[in-house]
Amino acid sequence: MVRPKRVIAQTIKELVQLKRDQLILALAFLLPVFAMLLFGLTSSLDVNNINLAVQDLDITYTSREYIATFERTNKFKIVAIGSKVNVPQMLNQGKIAAGLIIPPEFTRDLRHGREAQVQILVDGTDANTANLIRNYAIATNNAFVGNLNHKTAIAVNIQSQFWYNPGLKSLNYVGPGAMGMSLTLLPPLFAGLATAKEWEHGTIIQVYASSLTGTEYLLGKTMAYWLVGITEVFLTNVMAWFFFGLWYAGDPTPLIVGSALYVACGVLWGIFVGSNFKSLPVVVQVVVATTFMLPWLMSGFTYPIANIPTALRWLANFTPTTFYILLARDAFSQGMGWSIAWSSVLTLGLLAGFFFLLAWWKLRRMQLED
Known part of the structure; x- marks a missing residue:
């Protein structure tokens, strides 16, 4: 038969012993607080400040406005821009997470009512992050198309290619x-x-x-x-x-x-x-x-x-x-x-x-x- 007084006495003894061990007592309260702070401050699957390089082969007002659409988001951080930017090389060097390539006929296609083509190369090492980057790029691309002041429907087709991990395994x-x-x-x-x-x-x-x-x-x-x-x-x-x-x-x-x-x-x-x-x-x-x-x-x-x-x-x-x-x-x-x-x-x-x-x-x- 369980005797409550003995249980209470044993409980008090354990608490007294715990109180004497100041180090374990401190860890018992500090570690959960430390863990809570770490999990609360670091547990985020959003991806921000994505290093993006842009190879602009069109170099027109329209292409610059297209690039500015990416700059205005809080998702992309453009680290290199120009016609001579080597996107594959920067991906291989680990300097960027994605690279945008704008072809020379980008503005011409839009002016003639044709679908313009752009390409984004994404580091596919992290499949989840790569998918997020692709989705952010598509959303940004759609925002640019929505802001075009044209009566006819004009689209910009952004094609994505994943570097290192094409199948996104x-x-x-x-x-x-x-x-x-x-x-x-x-x-x-x-x-x-x-x-x-x-x-x-x-x-x-x-x-x-x-x-x-x-x-x-x-x-x-x-x-x-x-x-x-x-x-x-x-x-x-x-x-x-x-x-x-x-x-x-x-x-x-x-x-x-x-x-x-x-x-x-x-x-x-x-x-x-x-x-x-x-x-x-x-x-x-x-x-x-x-x-x-x-x-x-x-x-x-x-x-x-x-x-x-x-x-x-x-x-x-x-x-x-x-x-x-x-x-x-x-x-x-x-x-x-x-x-x-x-x-x-x-x-x-x-x-x-x-x-x-x-x-x-x-x-x-x-x-x-x-």
């Missing part, structure tokens, strides 16, 4: 992103728990009593869990090929190098968290919040980074998943290789070095000076 976008997300949690979590466990169980004293230096301890622990992470990289690539039919569209070496650095970032961050908080429940909460929830919202996997408020957008630059997803999408969809992937690899290297310094600073003095 969502898997070509979601697959590489899912690969980055699947690797973002376990390596830092394993490393963080292993580090915190030594402090919680007191076995860290054996390390302090040995001749092992802080740098040696850090490198040894990093190497062990880095090897675990690299095995996970291999398994995810096999899964991507065997089950989903994804294969490299170009040079895979940027992704290979980036994978090694990406795993190192996660492991080093996990060791830093474990050595600071030294409590298994706290480490789990912090690692999940910083290496899974934050990348889920801030890396561009679920929502466009451009939609994130400027005050929070800087966090994406300290999220390794942001750059690893760019590498994975290039390797499996674009295939441009080092020409556009070098900056992501370099950033991952800098982040790995930064996280190493953080962990090293915490563990650097594991031996007392003689």
Whole structure:
């Protein structure tokens, strides 16, 4: 038989113990608030400030007015305009999300009552965003036609072509992103728990009593869990090929190098968290919040980074998943290789070095000076 007094006594005991652990108590209230702010501020599927390049081969008042219709929307941001703009090249370099091509007979066709033709090339790597861009372009095109002061019905036919992903297969976008997300949690979590466990169980004293230096301890622990992470990289690539039919569209070496650095970032961050908080429940909460929830919202996997408020957008630059997803999408969809992937690899290297310094600073003095 359940005795209410004993239940109440046990409840009071648990609350008293929770009150004594100030760190867990703070996290219990701060993490939901942090999560609510992130989800509320970043969860938007709208696409704004779309980088658009315009190759205007007509160069007339009418073509300029057509371009101005795109400028007046809050969806497109024209970054290049002119007759010599190379739209395919800018798409390959990742400088734009779409390119508009206006042919030289654009104004002539409209004046003679014929249907004018224009073309928009859209980066199809992200199928959902590509569809939104196409729909925005069609709506803008229709607005221009509606504003024409002609008694006869004149139409402008905007033809769309998707770059890299002509069939708009969502898997070509979601697959590489899912690969980055699947690797973002376990390596830092394993490393963080292993580090915190030594402090919680007191076995860290054996390390302090040995001749092992802080740098040696850090490198040894990093190497062990880095090897675990690299095995996970291999398994995810096999899964991507065997089950989903994804294969490299170009040079895979940027992704290979980036994978090694990406795993190192996660492991080093996990060791830093474990050595600071030294409590298994706290480490789990912090690692999940910083290496899974934050990348889920801030890396561009679920929502466009451009939609994130400027005050929070800087966090994406300290999220390794942001750059690893760019590498994975290039390797499996674009295939441009080092020409556009070098900056992501370099950033991952800098982040790995930064996280190493953080962990090293915490563990650097594991031996007392003689």
